Amino acid sequence: MLSRTAESVFGIGRSVERADGTARLLDVHLQLLNEEPWIEEDLACRSLLGVLGASVPDDERLTRADVLGMLAVDRHNAASIAYSLGAAREDARRAREFVSTELWECLNTTRARMPRKVASDKVHEFFGWVRERSALAVGIIESTTSHDETWNFFTLGRSIERADLTARLLASRMLTEVAGPSWTTILRSCGAYEPYLHTHRGVPSARTAAEFLLLDPSFPRSVLFSVRRAEQCLREVEAATERAGTEDDAQHLLGGIRSSLEAAPVAAILEDLPSRMEQVRQATTEVSDAIRARYFPTDAAPSWAGGR
Template sequence: MLSRLAGSVFHVGSAVERADVVARMLDVYVVRPDAGVVDDEDVVGPTLHRVVGARSPGRRRLRAAVVESLALDRHEPASVAHAVGVARDHARRAREVVSTELWDCLDVTRSRMPRKVAVDRAHEFLAWVRERSALAVGVVEGDVSRDEVWEFFTLGRSLLRCGLTARLLASPLVDTGSAASWTTALRACGAGEAFRRGRDHHGVAPRDAAGF
């Protein structure tokens, strides 16, 4: 595979994963925070910006402003909307190796990305983003070929997830001694159900959650 095509496929995977992870973190920590989550808007907004690699807000950010910035701001490189655009643009550059199904998925997602979302509809919007990301991943995973397209797409996804997970775990959003905080962190990483599966208790031991 030509390096330019490999690079574009890598960026598609990374951008799809960013859209999913940022949407999940926004939903868990900002839109519908659980008990045990840091409840100080002066802390949550700037901290989440640092975790996802966004520009520093430079001032107090209310929850609605954080959603606006990290979900819908097309000029913010770390936002969901920007990630969707990047995924679509790089898929277009790699059309000769990207499947028609993946291209259609990303093109439709980009065309339906709203510019404004009411605060009380933010959860539904973020769920839609996660569904579209899952569809893109499913299209790639459903292909019978485990070729270089699959490899570079998966590499882009994996490295992005590793980086954002590491930043989250090192941030003040996780109280390392709190079971409730670890429960929320697992949900933010999309690992809550996987952690509980096969366990015969409902509690979350911080050591077990950290190890997982």
């Protein structure tokens, strides 16, 4: 597989996961704003923009309609659902020889049907549609793609994006302040509320909810599960490309995240949750940079063998 093709497949995984995660986060928190009128709307909207890495205007009061426009349907905002789905479709076009016809048609149709505006009474329906289309794309990969380099790069991108989004969510000041949304809301934002109840069978507490989202080895959206899956994908990519045994910064960084989570007591993590999650988020960024430098070099100087 050419490096530019691998980069495109990696990008599809990240973009599909980002669209799905953003839809889940916005769906829960915009519903919360509708149901809880005493929540400070401007502060909550700014916090949402911050969680997803979007630029936050300083000189205007933000409303839920502003957030919906910026993070859902704005095709030019890199943090938006529309941008992510467009990027996934464009990467699929670049990697067309390695992308199945079913996946291409799925991403192409999703991009074509992406609305430019969402009516206020159709917001929940829109986010459900985004989740369904993202799940369809992932299902096609899982059911029609051999577990080779294509699957590994796609899953690697998804896993890193998932770990990053969960860490962003937990690091957000809005979600760790006493006045912020409850841990039930946080779990719902990750699609983790029902799996949490099946595991703990009780009202979420800060300790048990944080432990579930960070360290549960079976829940696919936990940070630890995502990091382990990313490590596995990298090992298989190295074996397939005959690079096993060589220096790999991405593997070292992922191993550092995993070790820090497995070794630290949950109580210690909770004491400094925003700082620790910011470290995880920063590490996922460094992992992405290391993967690009190793497998998708774009500025490597040309070299010649046997010439003067």
